[in-house]
Amino acid sequence: MSALAEDGRSPSMAEGGLLAVDGLELRVRVSARRRRFALTVEPDAGLTLHTPEGRPVSDGEDFVRAHRSWLVGKIGLREATRPLNPAKRLTEGEVFRYLGRTYRLALVADQPTRKSVRLSAGRLAMSEETAADPERGREALVDWYCRAGQKWAAGRLQPWAARMVVAEPALDVRDLGTRWGSFRSDGERPGTGLMSLGWPLFQLPMHLVDYVIAHELAHVRVSGHRTDFWRLLGQALPEYQERKNELDELGRRMWMGEIA
Ligand SMILES: [Zn+2]
Structure with a gap:
């Protein structure tokens, strides 16, 4: 050269x-x-x-x-x-995770509402018609994660907020790209706001979802990631560093919505 x-x-x-x-x-x-x-x-x-x-x-x-x-x-x-996120196939028996447990996809001929996915007898049931269209199938799964995650996380917010002595924020679960969570404070009423959690988070074991919830709740009091932020988080969750490491390591192997 x-x-x-x-x-x-x-x-x-x-x-x-x-x-x-x-x-x-x-x-x-x-x-x-x-x-x-x-x-x-x-x-x-x-x-x-x-x-x-x-x-x-x-x-x-x-x-x-x-x-x-x-x-x-x-x-x-x-x-x-480097992210190692796998793509999933919408075929009978494909493995999906929810709160650290695995569930296999079951393709069924009929489904009350054709778009939806439901958890039934330990399997994630999806209609064959939905699975035949990758975009619709993906949407139905993401929608299921959003609904299931919202329901589960709503029950965790109150105990964590009480432990951290912060007001319980509003919650939504949606697509946040590659982020696990975010907190947007309400400009009108400081100390309150909206916590958003990314749907792929709910594939992870409960203790890692708890880490993200506690992390975002700490942002109710402290924005940014300076020393006082980690001190506050450490008071509520002393093992936060191990959990953060585990989240980084497991997180890069989670499904982020790509259909093969
Ligand atoms: Zn943060």
């Missing part, structure tokens, strides 16, 4: 090109506004070298070599925390 141009100088780097340096492969991004080199590691562990215009390839290679150990460390970290 360190080919020399005819004038004896290394050619300059091209936008979108690939740069291979000692076993690392980087995508090149050239910007006229940029003054210095920079490196980024993407969420999928892909590497990008950002470069000013007109810089020779050899300069880029030198920069990458000088930061090799930083890059290798970041790649390792990305690999270790």
Whole structure:
């Protein structure tokens, strides 16, 4: 790659090109506004070298070599925390989780309301017609998680709020993308607000759902994640750090709604 141009100088780097340096492969991004080199590691562990215009390839290679150990460390970290969320099939016997237990999907010929999913005799029943349409099937499952999760979490809010001496917020369970929960305080009435929980959370064991509920309740009193926030959470849930680690590790293996 360190080919020399005819004038004896290394050619300059091209936008979108690939740069291979000692076993690392980087995508090149050239910007006229940029003054210095920079490196980024993407969420999928892909590497990008950002470069000013007109810089020779050899300069880029030198920069990458000088930061090799930083890059290798970041790649390792990305690999270790990379999402491993599986896709699910809407077929008889597919496994779904609810509060840490597994339930198999049962496809049934009739269903009182054709769109819905219900838990029946230890199985998640869905009509064959709904399952035949991946978008509708997904919607029906998400809707079931939202309803079941809302019902379950409503009963947990009061004891946790009492333990943390905060007012019980309103609750909704919905799609929050990759977040497990959020709390939005009511501007008019400080100390109250809306707690939202993401439906995929309810696949996890109860003690991890409790961790997220306690976490969001701590935000009723303290916004942000500074020391006073963790102190308040630690008073109500001394083992919060273990639970957070477990949530990070199990969470990246949960189904996030993708249908195969
Ligand atoms: Zn938070």
